[in-house]
Amino acid sequence: MRYGTGRLRSARIRLRAVAAAALAVSALASAGCASNSNATAAQTVDLSKLDTGSYTTKPTPITATDAVEAGRMTEALRLGNAMPLPMEIDPALTHNDGGVNPFTHISDVLRAEMKGGHSAFGWLNEAAFTNDPAGFVAGFATAARTDADESLGYRLTDVVMVFDSDGDAAAAAAAEGADGFLDFGFGTGEPAQSSAHPAAHLSWLPGDQCLASFYPTGKYLILTLVNNTENFYAKISDLPDLIAKSDKTIDVTADKLKSFQPTALAQVDSLPVDPQGLLRLTLPRPAGDQTAHAFDGVLDGHGALHTESDVVLARSLYDKAGVDAVAYGAGALYRTRDANAAKDFVKSNVDKFLHRIDSPPGLPSAFCVKYHGPDVHAFPFTCSVVYGRFVATVWSQQQQDVFQRISAQYAMLANGK
Structure with a gap:
């Protein structure tokens, strides 16, 4: 059972592009070319001369055409904020590995993703997931590795x-626990038992060193998948270790969920779509756009770390800048402590594979880079800009598109002051 990188296509590159942008903005500020005030920043840019393509330049009020569906997504994001980071379960899990999904339907993270090998559910048999289980409200998935090399750890x-x-x-x-795995040469799974969690339904693949555990606790179903690829290649079978890792995941996750107050399905339509007013300032995702995270919404400073591939670096940078929320749409909008924190956000660890390119016409404060490196999933073009306490980052396959996105995002922030 081999895994891909999932929807987390360029988080490390995005983060380090922000780092480079912060350095550039700090340099401009020290040279007297930038100001802490939103008003001064807006006066240095003639919004009418920006090429924004077909993207909107005005803050967009967020309204839900389906209040129940929107509420379920809000619930999924709330759940992500409450869940532990993988490295909080095991400090060795420092390499976030895709599979980051707030979801409102099982099919959102199963069948389509499985075709590319990136399912948050691994290669579990999809028979029990054909339809949403009775009473299902929302879910969140996160994943990490102990090593950047998928053959290790x-x-x-x-x-x-x-x-x-x-x-x-x-x-x-x-x-769901009864169906086991799809057979890709390792069988469909064998039953196992956890003495620590006898209510858990376990299935494991000895030939692939993978264990799935379905553990119900109150209104929650905690699904853990532990896949020891290093043991697979070394031909080592260690079920007790897999169960121990699964038990630890269940314990830490269940403990974190004690502070979460789930919303009844009949009441999710009352949950606010944009509780902090950040989505209205975030460039909307074009119809059909599935780049990077492929979800729209806001995570708090803890929840957003689920989306960063280098979570150790990201946590340090978030803490220093006071990042308390990140909104996701056609890009990412980070809210920092204040204007100075935004300018200082991520001052080091600029990736050697990022090469500076010209800024978009009319927006010299934008910092844009082109990626030249080994990650075939990375977006070639990334642009970042600072406005007040916000740091906005967008990415694209095309240079003109990334220029239009960052220009439109800047205009949205300027028009929203």
């Missing part, structure tokens, strides 16, 4: 699904 996927009742969660665990 192990990979952990931690998924939490919240249900409308304890009975719904227990029924889903039993049904």
